[in-house]
Amino acid sequence: MLFSDHVALVTGANRGLGRAVAAALIAAGAKKVYAASRSGDPIGLEGTVPIRIDVTDPETVRAAALACPDVTLLINNAGVAGFSGPISAPSMDTARHEMEVNYFGTLTTTRSFAPVISTNGGGTIVNVASILAYGPIPQVGTYSATKAAVLSMTQSLRGELAPKNIQVLALCPAFVDTDMIAKVDQPKMxxxxxxxxxxxxxxxxxxxxxxxxxxxxxxxxxxxxxGYERKIINFLA
Structure with missing residues (x-):
């Protein structure tokens, strides 16, 4: 894959991993990078084009798909973490919000942009999952569940979109040094x-x-x- 042939869109590109991905794509030679965020404000990187997307608002996603008809590479990065266990959380509000952003937001964006990518001859979709999709930590159990859902969806999309010449990949990092996990005292990339x-x-x-x-x-x-499950149950205990 030559990035000079591709136009990318990155959700959650205003900070953290999303901004770093936008910068890396520009450095790799991407023709253009749409930097999507809820505000739609510029992110201060030359070569990026700001676009407003709230992944929980399908209207903004559909509008962005119409405004960005040249996309061939979609990076579904937008996500949230509430740091709660399925039972220890005071209510189900956090779990619902995490699922709305992390799972349904990724699905909504993919459903809008897959036809765009197909029309442009095919390309790639990357869904940012997590290693916690494999080994959930109780203290972030509701977040872990959303990333397991993202990983499962990615596997389904891979088969569904292959005939349209769209490859679907999953990124499964461990802890990344961003604002979202600033309070986690563990080694971070x-x-x-x-x-x-x-x-x-x-x-x-x-x-x-x-x-x-x-x-x-x-x-x-x-x-x-x-054995890994037993080990992870005591993690951060």
């Missing part, structure tokens, strides 16, 4: 390193990308799923 791994994975067509420590975590889960 920089957003730039994760973004570079995403670019490399898109070039290679890697169906599931495990940057940095997430590669070892995924291998441990596959080798001993129950």
């Amino acid at each position: 920089t957003p730039e390193d994760v973004a570079n791994a995403l670019v490399e994975g898109v070039i290679a067509g890697t169906e599931e990308m495990f940057p940095g420590p997430s590669a070892g975590m995924a291998a441990a889960f596959r080798a001993d799923p129950k």
Whole structure:
């Protein structure tokens, strides 16, 4: 894949991993990068075009798909984390919000942009999942569930969109040093390193990308799923 042939759109591009991905795509030679955010404000990176998308508002997503008819690479990055367990949370509000943004937001954006990508001859969709899709941590159990849903959806989309010449990939990082997990006291990858791994994975067509420590975590889960589950239950305890 030559990025000079592609126009990208990144959701949640105003900060953190999304902004780093936009920068990495520009550095890789992308023809254009639409930087999507709820405000639609410029993100201060040359080569990016600001566009307003609230992934929980289908009207803004549909409007963006009409305004960005040249997209061939979609990065579904927008996400939230409420840091609550399924039972310990005071209500189900956080779980519902996480699912609306992380799962339904990704699905809504994909449904609007897959026809655009197909019309342009095909391309790539990357869904940002998480290593927690494999090994959920109780303290962020509701978030983990949304990322498992994103991963499962990615696998379904892969088969559904293959005839349209669209490859669908999943990025499954561990902790990334962003505002969202600033309070988590664990080793973290920089957003730039994760973004570079995403670019490399898109070039290679890697169906599931495990940057940095997430590669070892995924291998441990596959080798001993129950043992990994027992280990993760005590994580952050």
